[in-house]
Amino acid sequence: MSDSVEKFPAKVPLRVKPWGATGVLKFLKAARRNLIELIPQTAVEQPMLSSIGRRRWHMVMDPAALRHILKDKVDSYPKADVAVNILREAVGDSVFLAHGPHWLWQRRLAAPVFSHRNIANLSPVMTAAAARNVQKLSHLSEGAEFDVYPMMVQTTFEVISDVTLSGDEAISRKQMHHALDAFIERTGRVSFLDALGVPTWVPRPSRLIHSSEFKNLKRIADKAIDTRRERGSLPVPDLLDLFLSGEDPVSKRKMTTAELRDNLLTFIVAGHETSALALAWSLYLCGFDPKVQEAAAQEAKEVLQGRTAVYEDVAKLPLTRQIIEEAMRLYPPVAMMVRTAKEDDEIIGHSVRKGDPMMLPVYALHRNHRLWQNPDQFDPSRFADRKSIDRFSYIPFGDGPRICIGAGFAIQEAVIILGTLLSQYRFEAVDGKEPKPVMLLTLRPEGGVWLRVHKRAEDTAA
Numbered sequence: 001m002s003d004s005v006e007k008f009p010a011k012v013p014l015r016v017k018p019w020g021a022t023g024v025l026k027f028l029k030a031a032r033r034n035l036i037e038l039i040p041q042t043a044v045e046q047p048m049l050s051s052i053g054r055r056r057w058h059m060v061m062d063p064a065a066l067r068h069i070l071k072d073k074v075d076s077y078p079k080a081d082v083a084v085n086i087l088r089e090a091v092g093d094s095v096f097l098a099h100g101p102h103w104l105w106q107r108r109l110a111a112p113v114f115s116h117r118n119i120a121n122l123s124p125v126m127t128a129a130a131a132r133n134v135q136k137l138s139h140l141s142e143g144a145e146f147d148v149y150p151m152m153v154q155t156t157f158e159v160i161s162d163v164t165l166s167g168d169e170a171i172s173r174k175q176m177h178h179a180l181d182a183f184i185e186r187t188g189r190v191s192f193l194d195a196l197g198v199p200t201w202v203p204r205p206s207r208l209i210h211s212s213e214f215k216n217l218k219r220i221a222d223k224a225i226d227t228r229r230e231r232g233s234l235p236v237p238d239l240l241d242l243f244l245s246g247e248d249p250v251s252k253r254k255m256t257t258a259e260l261r262d263n264l265l266t267f268i269v270a271g272h273e274t275s276a277l278a279l280a281w282s283l284y285l286c287g288f289d290p291k292v293q294e295a296a297a298q299e300a301k302e303v304l305q306g307r308t309a310v311y312e313d314v315a316k317l318p319l320t321r322q323i324i325e326e327a328m329r330l331y332p333p334v335a336m337m338v339r340t341a342k343e344d345d346e347i348i349g350h351s352v353r354k355g356d357p358m359m360l361p362v363y364a365l366h367r368n369h370r371l372w373q374n375p376d377q378f379d380p381s382r383f384a385d386r387k388s389i390d391r392f393s394y395i396p397f398g399d400g401p402r403i404c405i406g407a408g409f410a411i412q413e414a415v416i417i418l419g420t421l422l423s424q425y426r427f428e429a430v431d432g433k434e435p436k437p438v439m440l441l442t443l444r445p446e447g448g449v450w451l452r453v454h455k456r457a458e459d460t461a462a
């Protein structure tokens with residue numbers, strides 16, 4: 001295939017040779033460097049791959065098969081055990097990791113907290129974050145080169161921590177950020193090694209974790225929750241308030257401080273870097289395709305008239321939203337999910353045995369040639385008619401009962417921030433500084449997202 005650099009945004013060549021001949025050490029080295037390099041080229045051509053040999057695994061890129069695993073037979077395909085055990089250290093048995101009845105009651109309690117109305121009420125926090133970004137960029141000199149990725153990580157962290165644990169309580173953002181980043185960095189690679197069934201003698205960095213910083217983080221979080229219990233709700237309730245007043249409508253069970261803390265930490269872990277990546281890759285793609293950027297900027301300028309986006313603007317910025325959706329197709333923040341088969345099964349002609357790891361490589365699904373035309377091309381208009389996209393061909397938020405509970409929150413946040421930035425600034429690609437997609441737990445832009453930043457003329461400003 002002759003994909004030229006001019007035509008296609010950043011991608012990693014997938015593996016053409018089989019791993020069999022390569023040897024376990026090379027395989028492990030690649031796994032630590034970039035999990036995308038483990039995905040074979042055939043994964044973007046075939047519906048499903050199954051290994052032959054002693055270590056069995058499957059890679060699933062077929063919408064019907066994904067519906068089977070994620071929705072129809074969800075109880076037969078729980079999240080992979082070892083990955084779950086490692087993450088449990090960070091977020092306990094929260095809604096993200098729990099199974100069965102313990103997951104169900106938490107999800108029932110959490111669902112109304114994330115209702116459209118509640119998320120809309122949290123939008124001022126997102127608008128304030130967008131305004132802070134504009135402020136930060138205003139300090140740059142005209143045409144300065146700037147890495148937008150760290151700015152997005154900081155922004156989305158501030159948003160999620162402001163709506164969960166920060167409030168006005170004494171919790172240090174910096175301390176929490178540090179503890180979480182260290183944790184994600186150290187656990188990212190290892191969970192997939194485990195899921196792939198790599199022997200236990202291979203050293204696992206996470207086993208070396210000294211979790212004292214994490215214990216400290218939990219202590220601070222508990223203090224913040226207890227303080228809020230005593231003081232009562234903020235004038236505009238945040239997620240902590242909503243959880244404190246919430247209960248499972250069926251069992252009437254409420255969350256203890258420890259359960260609440262684990263869930264709030266979950267939202268921070270699950271919602272902060274993922275949202276930052278969606279935004280950073282969107283900005284990269286805007287720099288990559290100035291025509292698309294101009295169209296979205298024009299739309300945003302007309303709607304916003306020089307102000308920062310608010311909740312009501314989100315529905316009026318369809319191009320901004322399409323860019324974000326297309327960015328999450330090409331660079332899904334969660335680029336691989338892993339499940340374990342609980343029983344023997346057959347999926348589109350492949351025999352699955354109890355205990356087999358099921359890899360769901362979202363990256364390869366979203367670039368599968370059977371499902372997408374010119375899959376490596378950046379084309380946000382694919383999402384102009386959402387109904388034309390087969391539900392299980394596009395799963396940046398997962399699907400089925402375990403679908404991301406924060407999807408609406410993340411989209412609203414991303415549109416508010418990206419729309420505001422595009423209306424006021426023009427982002428230009430910097431030659432020779434293309435980011436490399438690197439998959440650990442999430443799909444990160446290695447090298448950062450460097451863009452030349454230009455202030456836009458205020459011709460349509462009020």
Ligand code: HEM
Pocket residue numbers: 079095096097107266267268270271272274275278332333334337338395396397398399401402403404405406407409410
């Ligand atoms: C662009 C941003 C985001 C992306 C791409 C994303 C992606 C995902 C994906 C793929 C899953 C399913 C994982 C699996 O089934 O193995 C998931 C689950 C989850 N996400 Fe997100 N997420 C994002 C933002 C958020 C936000 C902002 C929050 C919270 C405020 C959040 C909270 C959760 C929770 C709690 C779950 C577990 C749900 C359950 O198992 O019942 N996520 N997310």
